[in-house]
Amino acid sequence: MSQSVVIVPCSGIGKTYGTVTREAAYIVTEDLRPADTRIVPLSLLVLGDEEAQAAVRDAAVVTLDGCKLACATVNVRQAGGAVAKEYAVLDFFRQHRDMKPQGIAELNAGGQKLAQALAEEVAATSDALRSEEDNHA
Amino acid sequence: MPNLPQRKVGIVACSGEELPEGTLTRLAALKVLEELRPAQTVTICLPLFLAGGEGDRAFAKFYPTIAVDGCDKRCAARATELYSNKPAASILVDEVLDRQGLAHPQSCRRLSPADQPSVDAVADAIAAEVDHLMAARWSRTEGAILELTEAKPAVSTAGCACGSGIPVTTVQVDGQSVQLMALEPILDMAYTQGLRANGELPDQILQTVQVYNQVPAGEEALYARAVGIAWREHCAKRDGVAHG
Numbered sequence A: 001m002s003q004s005v006v007i008v009p010c011s012g013i014g015k016t017y018g019t020v021t022r023e024a025a026y027i028v029t030e031d032l033r034p035a036d037t038r039i040v041p042l043s044l045l046v047l048g049d050e051e052a053q054a055a056v057r058d059a060a061v062v063t064l065d066g067c068k069l070a071c072a073t074v075n076v077r078q079a080g081g082a083v084a085k086e087y088a089v090l091d092f093f094r095q096h097r098d099m100k101p102q103g104i105a106e107l108n109a110g111g112q113k114l115a116q117a118l119a120e121e122v123a124a125t126s127d128a129l130r131s132e133e134d135n136h137a
Numbered sequence B: 001m002p003n004l005p006q007r008k009v010g011i012v013a014c015s016g017e018e019l020p021e022g023t024l025t026r027l028a029a030l031k032v033l034e035e036l037r038p039a040q041t042v043t044i045c046l047p048l049f050l051a052g053g054e055g056d057r058a059f060a061k062f063y064p065t066i067a068v069d070g071c072d073k074r075c076a077a078r079a080t081e082l083y084s085n086k087p088a089a090s091i092l093v094d095e096v097l098d099r100q101g102l103a104h105p106q107s108c109r110r111l112s113p114a115d116q117p118s119v120d121a122v123a124d125a126i127a128a129e130v131d132h133l134m135a136a137r138w139s140r141t142e143g144a145i146l147e148l149t150e151a152k153p154a155v156s157t158a159g160c161a162c163g164s165g166i167p168v169t170t171v172q173v174d175g176q177s178v179q180l181m182a183l184e185p186i187l188d189m190a191y192t193q194g195l196r197a198n199g200e201l202p203d204q205i206l207q208t209v210q211v212y213n214q215v216p217a218g219e220e221a222l223y224a225r226a227v228g229i230a231w232r233e234h235c236a237k238r239d240g241v242a243h244g
Helices: A016-032 A042-047 A050-058 A071-078 A089-094 A109-136 B020-036 B054-062 B075-083 B093-100 B113-135 B183-192 B203-212 B220-243
Strands: A005-009 A037-039 A061-065 A083-088 B009-013 B041-043 B065-069 B089-092 B137-139 B144-147 B154-159 B167-173 B176-181
Touching: A005 A016, A005 A042, A005 A050, A005 A071, A005 A109, A016 A037, A016 A061, A016 A089, A016 A109, A042 A050, A042 A071, A042 B075, A061 A071, A061 A109, A071 A083, A083 A089, A083 A109, A089 A109, B009 B020, B009 B054, B009 B075, B009 B113, B020 B041, B020 B065, B020 B093, B020 B113, B054 B075, B065 B075, B065 B113, B089 B093, B089 B113, B093 B113, B113 B167, B113 B176, B167 B183, B167 B220, B176 B203, B176 B220, B183 B203, B183 B220, B203 B220
Parallel strands: A005 A037, A005 A061, A061 A083, B009 B041, B009 B065, B065 B089
Antiparallel strands: B137 B144, B154 B167, B167 B176
């Protein structure tokens, strides 16, 4: 059986889109695919925590970025991990303009919908990655 | 001369998604940034230190920062020091909650209303550090405090952020800003009962302080010293009023 897909959301605390990435990551790892996915916190990667670095090096990684600086993707790569799929929430929002996110500590209904939609796509990606891995095993 | 921005304090929250305390750091930092000290604080994005956020790195190098961490790995404090400069203050959620006898949050994703006092307590601790740093002289070239003022309590004019209306006083305990509930009314009552500052802190004052505040085991002497300073200042102020 293939191992968990690692989800790394943006850790930004000052903007709505960062909150959307985090909420989407929680939806995937707690509601949609709790047995198949796990979050690795970006703060541990920034610090160079060995366990976190090993986790992103040894598993398929999906990154969720809240702004164009793409901290999640950049930090995973710097830790030696290969990003299997990167999502930029701004691009994702452009495809779902009816779900306008607002709020930072708490998302509005639009933000929740956007996070849910993103999470569903990430869950599907995670299934595909695990299936690929199983086929190669 | 370079056009330097107005002095502010940067808040670096660990924001760890894996732990409920990480969520608490984020919410407490947001409360300070948006409600308690919006004019004096900015947020610094921890992941940007590695992702090439020169602005964030430069800010943390020359301006005071407060690292707020959810666990003893202290990612925020250590990464700030690694990539920029040593934080001027470091707050660990566990220590704040344990000191005040508050519950630790249970959910990473969404804290419950019962966790609000814990968020408030950490936010208050951050705000107290902001006040302390804004009052200190800061060297932009050194990126460090030039001069530490003597531990001096600042009486809050507002009630406690928990909404109880109980006043809180910020004192320095072993170099850390600590908020004590109801200290001012306790000192006021003691003075009215005829007690005076004559070198030693009357036992009954510390005992009453401990009714309203949790003093960690082994730190009684440090708290007694901090309360003693507040007591002497209170008496001096009241004596001045009485004689003036």
